[in-house]
Amino acid sequence: MDATTTASKTALMVCAYRARASKWPTPLFVDPWAESIAGADGHEIAKRLDARFAPMELWLALRVAYLDKLVGTAVDRLNVRQIVILGAGYDTRAARLPRAGVRFFEVDHPATQADKRAQLAKLRGYPVEAATYVTCNFEREDPIERLVANGFSTTEPALVIWEGVVPYLTEGAVRATAIRLATGLDPRSLVAFDFVGKKLAGGQNLSVKDQQTREYVGELGEPIQYGSDDVLPLLYECGFRWVRSLDFNELALEMIGDYKREWMFRFQHIALAAVRTPVANWP
Numbered sequence: 001m002d003a004t005t006t007a008s009k010t011a012l013m014v015c016a017y018r019a020r021a022s023k024w025p026t027p028l029f030v031d032p033w034a035e036s037i038a039g040a041d042g043h044e045i046a047k048r049l050d051a052r053f054a055p056m057e058l059w060l061a062l063r064v065a066y067l068d069k070l071v072g073t074a075v076d077r078l079n080v081r082q083i084v085i086l087g088a089g090y091d092t093r094a095a096r097l098p099r100a101g102v103r104f105f106e107v108d109h110p111a112t113q114a115d116k117r118a119q120l121a122k123l124r125g126y127p128v129e130a131a132t133y134v135t136c137n138f139e140r141e142d143p144i145e146r147l148v149a150n151g152f153s154t155t156e157p158a159l160v161i162w163e164g165v166v167p168y169l170t171e172g173a174v175r176a177t178a179i180r181l182a183t184g185l186d187p188r189s190l191v192a193f194d195f196v197g198k199k200l201a202g203g204q205n206l207s208v209k210d211q212q213t214r215e216y217v218g219e220l221g222e223p224i225q226y227g228s229d230d231v232l233p234l235l236y237e238c239g240f241r242w243v244r245s246l247d248f249n250e251l252a253l254e255m256i257g258d259y260k261r262e263w264m265f266r267f268q269h270i271a272l273a274a275v276r277t278p279v280a281n282w283p
């Protein structure tokens with residue numbers, strides 16, 4: 001979304017999925033603000049994706065729940081007191097997961113962040129001061145510089161959650177941002193991001209549904225640009241020396257005890273990266 005000056009429609013879409021997943025009989029998480037923020041527009045965008053990629057709601061729920069859990073792990077086991085949400089969209093973790101002494105930094109494209117702040121101001125009871133808001137365009141700005149200018153410390157460890165963003169960036173922006181995270185953060189920091197397979201990003205030899213999904217997301221103004229089947233080489237080249245990657249089948253099995261081949265979750269991953277091994281016996 002480099003050229004656009006409008007707020008991210010994919011961010012509104014995933015907000016609608018968070019609202020839906022919050023209403024499951026046994027939800028993996030509850031986002032009490034997602035319904036109001038998503039509104040009719042967000043639900044409409046999500047409904048149109050359902051026809052092309054039916055497991056999106058489950059995929060999103062697993063992603064949110066896993067990363068929510070990681071916030072607790074980072075605070076309790078890695079002694080992290082700074083949580084950075086890169087490409088935050090309408091993320092509400094700062095409000096949902098408050099911990100004493102822990103600061104949340106929400107970094108996003110200026111157009112999306114301006115819309116989010118306008119939406120939050122209208123919500124009764126939303127603790128807008130729970131996050132420090134930082135604008136940054138990953139295609140041309142340095143997120144560490146932008147964070148430091150807003151009170152972030154590079155000599156204290158951080159958890160960086162880069163959720164639902166990497167697929168929408170050019171490889172150049174993914175690399176530039178990853179290099180800055182590897183070199184600019186305190187070495188005890190941990191970075192987490194999700195990514196899609198190379199085939200979906202490349203757009204060749206796709207199934208009809210995958211082709212339709214790719215086209216629809218492009219029509220929303222944020223084409224899928226980056227995909228990888230193995231991010232370890234890129235992370236190594238960017239300076240990381242500890243990498244773990246898990247696929248969404250593994251997450252589904254763990255969180256809902258189910259597996260279905262047709263979800264195609266084996267092509268979607270979450271990567272964890274650090275410049276040093278975070279703790280002994282990391283699961």
Ligand SMILES: C[S@@+](CC[C@H](N)C(=O)[O-])C[C@H]1O[C@@H](n2cnc3c(N)ncnc32)[C@H](O)[C@@H]1O
Binds near residue numbers: 010015089
């Ligand atoms: C699918 S949304 C994900 C939002 C949020 N992380 C979530 O999971 O709900 C994609 C996000 O990436 C951000 N984004 C896309 N391209 C960007 C860029 N070049 N610079 C900064 N942010 C960008 C959008 O503003 C948007 O918030």
